Amino acid sequence: MQIRFYNTLTHQVETFEPLEPPTVTMYNCGPTVYDYGHIGNFRSFLFADLLRRFLELAGYDVRQVMNVTDVGHMTEDDLADGGGEDKMQVGRRRLKEAKKSGVADVSDPDDPFQVAAFFTGAFIEDARRLRMRIADEYPGRVPRATDHIAPMQDLIRRLIEKGHAYVSDDGAVYYSVETFPDYGRLSGNTLDQLRGGAGGRISDEHQAQKRHPADFLLWKPDSGHLMKWDAPWGEGYPGWHIECSAMAMHLLGRETIDLHTGGEDNIFPHHECEIAQSTGASGAPFARMWMHARFLLVDGEKMSKSRGNFYTVRDLVDRGIDPVVIRYELIKAPYRSNANLTLSDLSDSGKAVQRLRRFAEGLEQRSTGEAEVDLSHPVLARFAGALADDLNIAEALATVFTWIGEDPPDADEALAVWRRIDSVLDVMRVAVGDDDDVSGRCRAIDDARRDRDFDTADQLRQGLIDDGYEVMTTQEGTTARRSLT
Numbered sequence: 120m121q122i123r124f125y126n127t128l129t130h131q132v133e134t135f136e137p138l139e140p141p142t143v144t145m146y147n148c149g150p151t152v153y154d155y156g157h158i159g160n161f162r163s164f165l166f167a168d169l170l171r172r173f174l175e176l177a178g179y180d181v182r183q184v185m186n187v188t189d190v191g192h193m194t195e196d197d198l199a200d201g202g203g204e205d206k207m208q209v210g211r212r213r214l215k216e217a218k219k220s221g222v223a224d225v226s227d228p229d230d231p232f233q234v235a236a237f238f239t240g241a242f243i244e245d246a247r248r249l250r251m252r253i254a255d256e257y258p259g260r261v262p263r264a265t266d267h268i269a270p271m272q273d274l275i276r277r278l279i280e281k282g283h284a285y286v287s288d289d290g291a292v293y294y295s296v297e298t299f300p301d302y303g304r305l306s307g308n309t310l311d312q313l314r315g316g317a318g319g320r321i322s323d324e325h326q327a328q329k330r331h332p333a334d335f336l337l338w339k340p341d342s343g344h345l346m347k348w349d350a351p352w353g354e355g356y357p358g359w360h361i362e363c364s365a366m367a368m369h370l371l372g373r374e375t376i377d378l379h380t381g382g383e384d385n386i387f388p389h390h391e392c393e394i395a396q397s398t399g400a401s402g403a404p405f406a407r408m409w410m411h412a413r414f415l416l417v418d419g420e421k422m423s424k425s426r427g428n429f430y431t432v433r434d435l436v437d438r439g440i441d442p443v444v445i446r447y448e449l450i451k452a453p454y455r456s457n458a459n460l461t462l463s464d465l466s467d468s469g470k471a472v473q474r475l476r477r478f479a480e481g482l483e484q485r486s487t488g489e490a491e492v493d494l495s496h497p498v499l500a501r502f503a504g505a506l507a508d509d510l511n512i513a514e515a516l517a518t519v520f521t522w523i524g525e526d527p528p529d530a531d532e533a534l535a536v537w538r539r540i541d542s543v544l545d546v547m548r549v550a551v552g553d554d555d556d557v558s559g560r561c562r563a564i565d566d567a568r569r570d571r572d573f574d575t576a577d578q579l580r581q582g583l584i585d586d587g588y589e590v591m592t593t594q595e596g597t598t599a600r601r602s603l604t
């Protein structure tokens with residue numbers, strides 16, 4: 120199968136071929152853990168999840184790393200060396216609120232490591248709810264920036280040795296953008312534009328330390344910083360960009376990786392700086408293909424707290440929306456378009472998931488045995504073919520719904536096809552045991568039926584339905600799940 124993706128670096132759709140098939144190495148910029156992740160963040164993470172699952176469907180063995188940024192990220196990250204305050208300061212305030220409302224059981228919400236640990240846990244929980252495969256890979260121990268200070272310092276040392284980085288008079292280590300002719304290639308910036316754009320945005324005192332206004336911070340000695348480590352350049356902390364270069368190369372074990380993803384807001388400065396750091400140190404191309412998900416719009420506008428259209432995953436779950444519906448909603452639009460989420464339209468995604476589940480359950484009932492199918496099956500070929508076309512999920516879903524509408528006659532074969540499709544979509548699996556209370560009530564129904572006490576079984580069943588669940592009893596027993604519409 121020929122796979123073609125849009126590469127931000129070359130501004131064109133290109134054939135994707137990993138360096139060492141069947142392995143694909145992929146790095147995704149992950150969350151900064153000072154607050155709960157919002158649905159825009161998760162659209163970008165789920166895009167990476169969809170990409171990985173499609174590549175696996177296509178037969179590749181994907182080695183995926185998504186980092187957790189728990190140090191070095193400043194509130195004004197559109198500047199290459201980050202202005203504003205440490206995001207962990209914001210995190211302290213958030214954790215204090217969470218402790219006050221009884222959500223966070225922490226001893227010291229001022230401790231930045233407790234802030235990071237708490238919101239890393241929240242991220243993993245949200246990722247699991249949204250069925251991101253990445254969360255299964257690192258149970259309880261995602262790759263944290265603070266666990267990779269040594270590889271970051273190594274990389275900084277190499278950059279200084281190669282003349283790409285210098286120590287300024289005030290002891291900070293900067294990357295010298297003028298030593299890297301390709302700086303600006305990814306984002307379409309030139310050094311002259313950046314020189315002009317930086318004027319007045321950073322304090323003169325800070326700028327005076329740098330050789331070029333666009334030089335960015337690799338290490339900042341600051342004994343007063345919330346998190347700090349010993350370094351040859353003084354006790355301090357790493358810049359945000361160096362962590363992704365160091366972690367991608369260290370954890371994937373390659374200087375050149377196949378795929379690097381992020382949100383479109385990562386293109387500049389973050390990914391531009393990553394390329395300069397990685398290639399500056401290794402002399403080799405860093406990521407062969409860069410893919411960026413566009414912003415998620417909510418009610419037709421960019422999400423912001425001031426507009427009142429800002430939602431975390433938890434906000435939606437608290438409104439009774441099933442996480443699988445959120446997953447479907449966030450993956451259903453092609454990643455290079457601005458998906459628009461409207462709360463009132465979420466029921467469309469609920470209905471779509473419901474329809475897929477009913478279809479699959481119908482097949483399961485009619486199925487009499489296992490069938491084998493591969494990607495040459497016409498339905499799978501169309502589904503995978505659409506995804507091979509720059510991950511065109513809208514077209515892939517249209518293929519699925521057309522097929523469902525045709526009511527495939529061979530249930531065994533259709534079920535095998537569906538299972539391959541659902542290995543990408545992951546909407547079928549019912550999260551049994553998510554809710555102990557509900558699974559307990561299901562077991563009580565089965566017990567009553569076994570005792571032939573059908574009145575009790577009916578009452579228990581009706582109770583679940585009244586609470587908004589769909590209840591199914593099969594030979595394997597009773598299951599219930601929240602109604603999706």
Ligand SMILES: [Zn+2]
Binds near residue numbers: 363389
């Ligand atoms: Zn990153």
